[in-house]
Amino acid sequence: MRRLASRSHTRGGRGLGPCLCLLVGAGCSDSQDVPLPEIKWQGEHLRAGGDLDTACEGNLPYMDALIGELQHRLGTPGEGIVDFYYVAAQTDGTPLRDYCESADSGGLLACTNDRQEVFSRAIPHEHELVHAVDAEVGFSQTFLEEGLAEFLGDDGRMAGRGEPTGSVADAIASVTRGNLPLGYYGVAGHFVSFLEGRLGTGELIERIDAVDFEASADDVEAALAMGVRGGFPALEQQYEATPKCARASYRDAESMCNVAAPLFDRCSPDEDTIVDVAIDRASEDVLGPREEEIWAYRTFEIVNSGVYRVLAVRGGAVYLPEGLEIKPCGGGCDSPPISIEVFDEQELFASDTDVDLETGRYLMRVTRPVSDPASVRIQFRGDGCE
Numbered sequence: 001m002r003r004l005a006s007r008s009h010t011r012g013g014r015g016l017g018p019c020l021c022l023l024v025g026a027g028c029s030d031s032q033d034v035p036l037p038e039i040k041w042q043g044e045h046l047r048a049g050g051d052l053d054t055a056c057e058g059n060l061p062y063m064d065a066l067i068g069e070l071q072h073r074l075g076t077p078g079e080g081i082v083d084f085y086y087v088a089a090q091t092d093g094t095p096l097r098d099y100c101e102s103a104d105s106g107g108l109l110a111c112t113n114d115r116q117e118v119f120s121r122a123i124p125h126e127h128e129l130v131h132a133v134d135a136e137v138g139f140s141q142t143f144l145e146e147g148l149a150e151f152l153g154d155d156g157r158m159a160g161r162g163e164p165t166g167s168v169a170d171a172i173a174s175v176t177r178g179n180l181p182l183g184y185y186g187v188a189g190h191f192v193s194f195l196e197g198r199l200g201t202g203e204l205i206e207r208i209d210a211v212d213f214e215a216s217a218d219d220v221e222a223a224l225a226m227g228v229r230g231g232f233p234a235l236e237q238q239y240e241a242t243p244k245c246a247r248a249s250y251r252d253a254e255s256m257c258n259v260a261a262p263l264f265d266r267c268s269p270d271e272d273t274i275v276d277v278a279i280d281r282a283s284e285d286v287l288g289p290r291e292e293e294i295w296a297y298r299t300f301e302i303v304n305s306g307v308y309r310v311l312a313v314r315g316g317a318v319y320l321p322e323g324l325e326i327k328p329c330g331g332g333c334d335s336p337p338i339s340i341e342v343f344d345e346q347e348l349f350a351s352d353t354d355v356d357l358e359t360g361r362y363l364m365r366v367t368r369p370v371s372d373p374a375s376v377r378i379q380f381r382g383d384g385c386e
């Protein structure tokens, strides 16, 4: 990783290609000949530019490492560099919609084009990084592409991420000019999660890659139903019979777990393992700000299923009931996150929270309001610790 000397570039002459947008409402298409923000940072897989001065230190190394994990997960060659432009303050006067050439600027959050360029008002933006990594081998049809990005993407709480609604067939058919209506993101992500459970990652990615960006709804259904007796209607029936859940549960956090630092090497059944996590802009692994929050991830392994006791105490003054969250790294409806209250250090009644944890790996998110950075002390103990 190194800082780069100033440079700017335009992307003239390569014509229009596929572009995916995350927005409410209107569609978007790829823009052309808009001068790009200066690249200011380069890692192994990622270059970054834009309003980086306003973002936390940890975003770029985190996204760089995450891209490496996503390349591995998606089986892409991994030779392409992702260019991430953080277009938050829009200090150079170019609004995000110009990079994404969208008619609707209000609801536009981000877009990714087939040159592995991401333009985003949010940082980090894991959902768009999934697209950017997949762009190296070409986008799939938008229902599958968005479903994949939702399944493997970030834990932001933006609209369209509740329980899936609508039928798979309707969602596939709803794609127009490369856009999936926001209301179908839920069913797209959950359906990809269902397929992953059925097929495994390798076969899932093969199926998704085999479908072109321009594929018709019939082609998408045929590719998905390959080998299913009764064809797509039978597959959809099987899907409808499975439990539904919101994205916070079904999303798969393996890649994020692989780049998070361990919370502890080992815990003890007899005494609390105490870890302080500093959540402030200067800490090298703190991410954001996004949705008015800054946060850090830690990972830990549970060797024996059982009841574990967690106590989290912070030094700041702003109450945030979901300041600590624990989620199994794997995806699926049986992987809901567990929210744990973070107590004030002066609180007299601060008490442990008992959580049932199955054997496996977990992702912990330690969150603070951006206006109130603080160090959070986490005390962890359980009979299953060795």
Ligand SMILES: [Zn+2]
Residues within 6 Å of the ligand: 020, 021, 022, 127, 128, 131, 145, 146, 149
């Ligand atoms: Zn997307």
